[in-house]
Amino acid sequence: MERNMTQIALFAALIAALGLIPSLTLAFGVPITAQSMGIMLAGAILGARRGALAVLLFLALVALGLPLLAGGRGGLGAFVGPTSGFLVGWPVAAFVTGLIVERLRTGPLAVSVTLASIIGGIAVMYGFGIVGMSIVLDKTLVECTLLMAAFIPGDIIKAVLTGLITQALARSRPASILSRQ
Amino acid sequence: MISLTSPVETWAHRLPAGAKLLALSLLTVALFLTDRPEVLAAALLAVLALYLSAGATFLRQGAAHLRMLWPFLLLIALWHGLTGQAQAGLAIALRLLAALALANFVTMTTRLTDMIAVLTRLLAPLRRIGLPTRAVELAIAMVLRFTPMLVDNGRRLAMSWRARSPRRPGWRIVMPMAALALDDADHVAEALRARGGIMTETHDRKD
Numbered sequence: 001m002e003r004n005m006t007q008i009a010l011f012a013a014l015i016a017a018l019g020l021i022p023s024l025t026l027a028f029g030v031p032i033t034a035q036s037m038g039i040m041l042a043g044a045i046l047g048a049r050r051g052a053l054a055v056l057l058f059l060a061l062v063a064l065g066l067p068l069l070a071g072g073r074g075g076l077g078a079f080v081g082p083t084s085g086f087l088v089g090w091p092v093a094a095f096v097t098g099l100i101v102e103r104l105r106t107g108p109l110a111v112s113v114t115l116a117s118i119i120g121g122i123a124v125m126y127g128f129g130i131v132g133m134s135i136v137l138d139k140t141l142v143e144c145t146l147l148m149a150a151f152i153p154g155d156i157i158k159a160v161l162t163g164l165i166t167q168a169l170a171r172s173r174p175a176s177i178l179s180r181q
Numbered sequence: 182m183i184s185l186t187s188p189v190e191t192w193a194h195r196l197p198a199g200a201k202l203l204a205l206s207l208l209t210v211a212l213f214l215t216d217r218p219e220v221l222a223a224a225l226l227a228v229l230a231l232y233l234s235a236g237a238t239f240l241r242q243g244a245a246h247l248r249m250l251w252p253f254l255l256l257i258a259l260w261h262g263l264t265g266q267a268q269a270g271l272a273i274a275l276r277l278l279a280a281l282a283l284a285n286f287v288t289m290t291t292r293l294t295d296m297i298a299v300l301t302r303l304l305a306p307l308r309r310i311g312l313p314t315r316a317v318e319l320a321i322a323m324v325l326r327f328t329p330m331l332v333d334n335g336r337r338l339a340m341s342w343r344a345r346s347p348r349r350p351g352w353r354i355v356m357p358m359a360a361l362a363l364d365d366a367d368h369v370a371e372a373l374r375a376r377g378g379i380m381t382e383t384h385d386r387k388d
Contacts, residue, residue: 001313001316001378001379002369002370002371002373002374002378002379003366003367003370005313005316005319005320005370005373005379006323006365006366006367006369006370006373007363007366007370008320009319009320009323009324009327009366009369010323010327010331010362010363010365010366010369011362011366012320012324013323013324013327013328013330013331013362014331014358014359014362016324016328016331017328017331017332017334017335017358018335018355018358020328020332021332021335021336021339034352034355037352037355041355041359045359045363057317057320057321057324058324060300060321061321061324061325063296064184064293064296064297064300064321065184065185065186065288065291065293065296066184066185066293066325067183067184067185068328071249073249074185074288075185075246075284075285075288075289076205076284076285076287076288077246077281077282077284077285077288079284080209080280080281080284081249081250081253081277081281082250082253082277135213136277137253137256137257137273137277138269138272138273139260147256161352161355164352165352165355165356165359168356169356169359169360172356172360173360176359176360176363
C-alpha cells in the first residue's frame with residue numbers, strides 16, 4: 001500500500017521533472033520535450049494501473065495551478081486550450097502502454113515496450129488529442145490529423161527511447177520493472 | 182515550488198475557490214454552446230474587464246499566459262481567410278481566447294492551498310466507500326516535495342555525464358533518473374510504514 005502510493009507519487013514527480021529539464025537533446029541535435037516520454041515510461045515501468053494513476057496525479061497538480069507542463073504551462077487553462085485532448089488522453093495512454101507491456105511477454109523487452117508505447121503513447125494519445133482539437137478548433141478529424149502529423153515522427157523516436165530505457169533499467173535492476181512482476 | 186497564482190492580490194483572491202470553479206465550469210460550457218461572434222466578443226470583453234479590474238500588472242501577467250495560443254490563432258486566421266468563412270473563424274478565435282483567459286483568471290486568483298482544500302472536499306464522498314483519500318493528499322504533497330529534487334538529480338547526472346564525455350547528455354540520463362526515483366519511492370514507503378503507515382491516521386480521525 002505505502003509502496004504503491006510512493007511509486008505513483010515519485011513517477012508523477014518524474015513526469016514533472018522531465019518537463020522542467022530544458023536540455024534534453026537527442027543525439028542528432030533535435031530538442032524534444034521528454035514529458036510525453038514520461039507518460040510512456042510510467043505505463044511501461046509501473047504497469048497499467050499505477051502508471052495511469054501517476055499520470056492522473058500529475059494532471060491533478062497541473063489543474064491545481066502548478067506550471068508543470070513542458071514549457072512552464074499549467075493551470076486550468078491547459079484543460080480548455082486546443083491541446084487539452086492530449087491531456088485527457090494521457091492517463092489512458094499510460095494505461096494502455098502498461099497493459100500491453102504486462103500482457104506481451106514474448107520477445108525482447110525493448111521491442112515490446114516500443115510497440116506498447118507506439119500503440120498506447122501515440123495511437124491512443126493522438127486519438128484523444130485529435131478529437132479534442134477538432135472540438136476546440138471546430139475542424140474535422142481528418143484536418144486535425146493532418147495538422148498533428150508533423151509531431152508523430154518525434155513521438156516514434158520517444159517510443160523507441162522508452163523501449164531502450166526500460167530495457168536498460170531491466171538489465172541493471174530487474175525488480176524495478178513492476179509491470180512485469 | 183512556485184504556483185501560477187498571481188502575487189498581485191486582487192478582490193477575486195478573496196472569493197471562495199469552490200464558487201469560482203463552479204462558475205468557470207458553467208461559463209466554459211456556455212461558451213461552447215454558442216457560435217455567434219457578437220455573443221463571444223461580449224464574453225471576451227467581460228473577461229477583459231475582469232483582468233482590468235485587477236490592475237495593469239495583473240493584466241500583463243494574464244496576457245503572458247495567453248502567448249501559447251498565437252500559433253493556433255494564426256492557423257485559424259489563415260484557414261478561414263483562405264476558405265472565406267471569416268465569421269466562423271472569428272467565433273472560434275474569440276471562444277478560444279475567452280475560455281482560456283477565464284480559466285487562467287481562476288488559476289491566477291486562487292491559492293494552491295485553497296485549490297487543495299476544494300479537491301479534498303470533492304474527494305470526501307469517496308472516503309465513505311473506502312477509498313484512501315488521505316493517500317491522495319499525501320501523494321500531492323510528495324510530488325510538490327520531490328519534483329525539485331528529481332530536477333536536481335537530473336542536473337547532477339547531466340553534470341557528471343559532461344565530466345566523462347565530450348558529447349551532450351541526452352536521453353541516457355533518464356534511466357538513472359527513473360532508477361533514483363524508484364529508490365526514493367522505496368525509502369519513503371519504508372519511512373511511512375515505520376511511522377505507522379498511511380492508513381492509521383484515517384482510522385484515528387473522527388470526521
